[in-house]
Amino acid sequence: MRVPAKIAAVVVMTAILMVWAAAYPLAQLLPNEAFSDPFGPVYNGLNVLFTALAFGGVIITLFFQADEARIARREAVERSIYEMFQTFTSLEFQTVKDSAYRVLLTAVKDKSYAEFLASRLFVVEQQGFPSASALLVRSLDSKKKDLDGEALVGADRDDRLMLDNMLNFFNMLAQRESSGTVIKHCDFAYDWWRPVLWILAQLQLQRYQASPTIQHYCKNPLVSATLKTLDEAYGHAPLKTADDVWRYINDHPKLRDFNLDPEYKKLLPPTDM
Template sequence: MNSNSGDGRKTILNLIMIVFALIFGVWLGAWYFGVQPSMKEITEQPLSDVFNSVNALFAGCAFGGVILTIYLQLKELQDTREELAKTATANHDMAIANLKMAAHANEKSVLDLFQVYCSDYFQTVKDSSMSVLIPAVACRGYCEFVVSRFFVAEQLPFPEGCWNKVSNASYCESLEEFKKEEQRYRYKLDELLNFFTLLSGQSNSDEVIRRCDFSYSWWRPLFWMLTLIQRERFESSDKIQKYSTPLFLESMVKDLDRIYGFSAFESDEEAWSYILNHPKVLTYGVDPAWSLTRSID
């Protein structure tokens, strides 16, 4: 770039020198012709007339230069408009390309999540999560214990008396085995909930999410059960609200409901009726304690 700029300045200087040389040559020529004896036969003031004609020539050239300058400026303005139009078109095309790339990136992220969901490792995550969720249906006390662990404040102790209800919904042979395994299962449940939170955040890829079988209709009643208990616990305690992060499950399930086309619940009673009368939930053995404060009708 510096070399090209230097060459351009040299060219301009050479042109200026040539122009000045031509002007000086014309001026000398005018003197030469003006002092010639033969010029006196044509005019009484040869030198003055020659220079007047030279002045007229330069005046005409100057006027022509002005016209040429205006033309060049108009041409440059037109070229500038064309370049701006090309730039605007290029920016528009780039914006469209960026949108397509963003959409492709969102779709790819959904497909990546689907591959994770179908992986052998994530199958253990789903199995472990069900080892928490099914006992949570079978024992209300255990469900509230699980939800309390979502918060850093006012966590409930493990309900020792839940085993009679949980034993029919667990693969564990004893309460000691269940207490030993269920913490590991709850960690896997956290992974599952984080996975679906990430999925619900892919707001620009609803169609791709609907086409992939993430089995949300199976998880939906169980996720809503955790959501309602989490909200009740959060709203009932100033200490939890002070030290804990805002609710995340409710926004997740609402986003997924919208993506999969489920109708929104008009009230908590309607949501509990849906949960506790869900055909799949009923097969897990619903704790009668739910009917004390929840509508099952």
């Protein structure tokens, strides 16, 4: 149990004074030949007391510094909770979340779009917008239903930029030392984001591993690294291999409700198909 710094200070000072006060009576109980002059060697005037008090002062200072460090850490955690919560619940960020989730939902329903999306996370070897996905993209957003050609590609690009913002938000959450404590107070709907983000993360990882060019030119952290950190903070079972990821995705009830593209089933190991 943690002892408050003020109580610790009183205890230390009291102990010093008690030892100092008991020194002379104890010395009187010793044989006369033990000291030629009991008073002088035991007390050495007030110098002994002041030395002991100075030592006690050092100990008390350490207690107060430790207490201040704990207070500062608690305030930092509380500030993190407030700042992240304010960002996540703001009206402006709601637009970010809506756009990002719409892009990810398209990736759930269309594996070819998901592969396009994963490729756009790298600065090299990017795929072009899959024309076969145009109908689905328009169906998921009423603002795009009458768009075609470059207008549709541009509107989709705007949504993908919002996904970048969302990925940055989760990356900042994962990198905070206090993320575990922050999550206990506000979960940021991670259970909703986790399955759709793992689709993107795994496809991105596979592209990275398969391309020396991407490995040479692209040094940004992979989405999978962020998700692994958040999975640990939230207490999810780790997805250690590609097979684990694709089993999780194909078995997830919410993704099935979203009409997961059957093409993802082909990514399962043969024993699971």
